[in-house]
Amino acid sequence: MELLHAIALGSKDAERLLVEKYYKNLFFILRSQTQDNSLSEDICQETFLKVIEKARSKEIRNPEAIGAFIRQTGINILIEHKRSIARRKTYSSDTIDQHEHLKQSSTLHHIHSAKLVEITQQIIRELPTERDRTILHDFFLQGIEKKVICQQQGVSAAHFDRVLFRARQRLKQALAIKLNVPPGECNLYHILSTLLTYVCLSQWMKIYGSYSERLF
Amino acid sequence: MYDLDDPEVQQNFAHRYIHNLLEADEQVAFEEYLMEHPKLIDAIETDKLLARGLSLVETTTSKQTGIQRSSWLGWLLAGASVAYLSMFAIGSLPLQTKQLDGIDRVVYIDDIRSADPVQKRILLSSRSEKMVLMLSTDLGQAGPFNIKISQLDSGDLVAETKNAKQTETNDIVILLNTELFSPGKYQLTTKDSSSQVQTTTIIEFVDEKGEQ
Numbered sequence: 001m002e003l004l005h006a007i008a009l010g011s012k013d014a015e016r017l018l019v020e021k022y023y024k025n026l027f028f029i030l031r032s033q034t035q036d037n038s039l040s041e042d043i044c045q046e047t048f049l050k051v052i053e054k055a056r057s058k059e060i061r062n063p064e065a066i067g068a069f070i071r072q073t074g075i076n077i078l079i080e081h082k083r084s085i086a087r088r089k090t091y092s093s094d095t096i097d098q099h100e101h102l103k104q105s106s107t108l109h110h111i112h113s114a115k116l117v118e119i120t121q122q123i124i125r126e127l128p129t130e131r132d133r134t135i136l137h138d139f140f141l142q143g144i145e146k147k148v149i150c151q152q153q154g155v156s157a158a159h160f161d162r163v164l165f166r167a168r169q170r171l172k173q174a175l176a177i178k179l180n181v182p183p184g185e186c187n188l189y190h191i192l193s194t195l196l197t198y199v200c201l202s203q204w205m206k207i208y209g210s211y212s213e214r215l216f
Numbered sequence: 217m218y219d220l221d222d223p224e225v226q227q228n229f230a231h232r233y234i235h236n237l238l239e240a241d242e243q244v245a246f247e248e249y250l251m252e253h254p255k256l257i258d259a260i261e262t263d264k265l266l267a268r269g270l271s272l273v274e275t276t277t278s279k280q281t282g283i284q285r286s287s288w289l290g291w292l293l294a295g296a297s298v299a300y301l302s303m304f305a306i307g308s309l310p311l312q313t314k315q316l317d318g319i320d321r322v323v324y325i326d327d328i329r330s331a332d333p334v335q336k337r338i339l340l341s342s343r344s345e346k347m348v349l350m351l352s353t354d355l356g357q358a359g360p361f362n363i364k365i366s367q368l369d370s371g372d373l374v375a376e377t378k379n380a381k382q383t384e385t386n387d388i389v390i391l392l393n394t395e396l397f398s399p400g401k402y403q404l405t406t407k408d409s410s411s412q413v414q415t416t417t418i419i420e421f422v423d424e425k426g427e428q
Contacts, residue, residue, distance in 0.1 A: 001263045028260075030231075035382075036358045038411070067251030120269030140267040141274070145236040146228065155397045157224075171269070 004063045007055040015052050022067060023048070027136040028073050033078065043081065120172040123167050131155070132163045139164065218242065220249045230260050234267070272350075272387075294311040325371070337420045340394055349390040351406065353382055363386055368401040368418065399423045 030040035032124060051070050053094035054060050058166075060069060128135050131153055136142045138152070150160050219225050229246045232238045238246060250256055309333040338347075353359070366372055374396055380388050388406070399421050407414040 022251060025257065028257050029247050031248060062227050065248075068248040071247055071251050107351070116265070116269045117272045120266070120273045123266075123269075124273065136266070137274075139231070140263065140270050143231075144239070145231065155336060166265065167266060168259070171262060171266055175265075 003064060004055050006051060008058050010056075015055075018052070018066075019048050020056070022070050025067070026070055028079060029071060030074055039081070043074055043077050046077050050077075054135055119171065124168045126170065127163070127167075133159060135163050136167055153161065217246050219411075220246065226256065230256065230263070234260060234263055258425045297359040337422055338419065340397060340399060340423050341419045347392045347394055349388075350393060351390065351404075353388060353406070353408075358408065359381075360409050362407045362409060363388070363390065363401075364405045365396075365419070366403050366405075368403050374402065394421075397421045 003014050003018050007018065026047060027040050027044050030043050031037060034040055047070060050073055051060075051066075062069070070212055124133055124136070128138070135153060135155070136151055138149050139146070144152075146157065149155075150157055150178065218229070220229060228236065229242065233243070233246055255310045337388045351360070359382050361382070362371060363376065363380055364377045367374060375392065377390070380390070382388055402417050402419045402421065405414060406417075
């Protein structure tokens with residue numbers, strides 16, 4: 001992988017690009033497992049420090065699987081954290097303060113319950129039949145699998161996909177309007193992660209910068 | 217091992233990932249795939265948001281259409297795979313889940329994550345009401361939560377609960393009886409046991425004339 005090669009040659013830009021490419025993905029996975037933004041961010045930072053150190057010293061054996069390597073490094077750090085957390089009785093208040101702004105800026109927090117209810121009610125109203133409403137309910141709330149729902153409701157897979165596609169599209173459109181994003185950029189990942197990414201990267205680069213200064 | 221480029225397989229994995237139904241090896245494979253396919257994260261975030269919205273709508277609709285408690289509670293239990301609701305009683309009032317005979321009101325308090333105290337005005341009717349407080353918490357708050365409601369001026373504790381858990385949509389569901397309260401301001405303190413982060417919200421109860 002060219003990025004790793006460039007990092008081994010000392011390119012700071014390549015290091016930044018590596019973080020930009022994988023940070024959000026790793027953060028999402030860690031947050032899914034921890035439900036904790038601050039912890040996920042800490043582990044992300046530690047992960048990338050380790051990965052870049054290994055990339056500099058050419059210790060990454062399979063560059064083609066760098067994504068998997070970053071994920072596994074992050075998971076290992078998370079496991080180690082879980083092992084050690086019993087020994088740690090309290091969090092330092094400095095750590096909490098340091099990441100407070102990240103908590104406030106992260107993704108779904110912007111969507112208040114009342115507004116989300118309003119948007120969802122609109123989506124439901126637009127569904128043509130009770131059966132379609134049942135499909136959404138069973139899939140998203142009950143966690144029933146697609147093939148089971150199709151069988152129960154007597155609908156084709158194509159119809160099921162259409163119902164979900166419309167609901168997802170309407171949600172994205174409504175959010176785009178609420179967040180004042182141009183229709184052409186109506187991508188939930190883009191909308192919800194832009195601010196988060198900016199904050200994460202700023203935070204990481206700040207910490208990484210001071211770390212590098214100490215290292216060299 | 218898994219053809220995650222196949223849209224059907226991808227959708228099936230994403231759905232089961234959201235509901236924590238993947239086997240260990242499937243989860244590893246899917247997360248490795250996510251590392252290289254960030255657009256799939258968009259789909260998962262969208263679905264989580266839709267699930268949260270539908271969950272909230274069902275709560276609201278149950279009240280508006282006068283669905284009896286059996287249906288309401290049935291939904292709560294049935295939805296446990298998606299929205300793990302921790303229903304609990306506060307104080308010594310008989311507000312155990314099984315004893316509910318209907319919910320009169322749902323009050324959303326979205327701002328407990330805020331560092332600044334905010335005021336939420338809640339109208340007290342002349343009769344006793346069973347009220348659900350939905351507290352939207354920060355995704356970074358893992359819980360469980362210790363919650364106290366006390367009178368603002370005197371500091372007298374009115375209600376308390378420990379180890380309240382979040383729903384999957386990051387809401388804390390609190391059942392209250394309005395008999396606990398008289399017109400005036402109350403302090404609602406939520407403390408995340410895992411992070412030790414504490415947030416405070418001011419709730420103001422007003423009587424039907426809008427006066428304290």
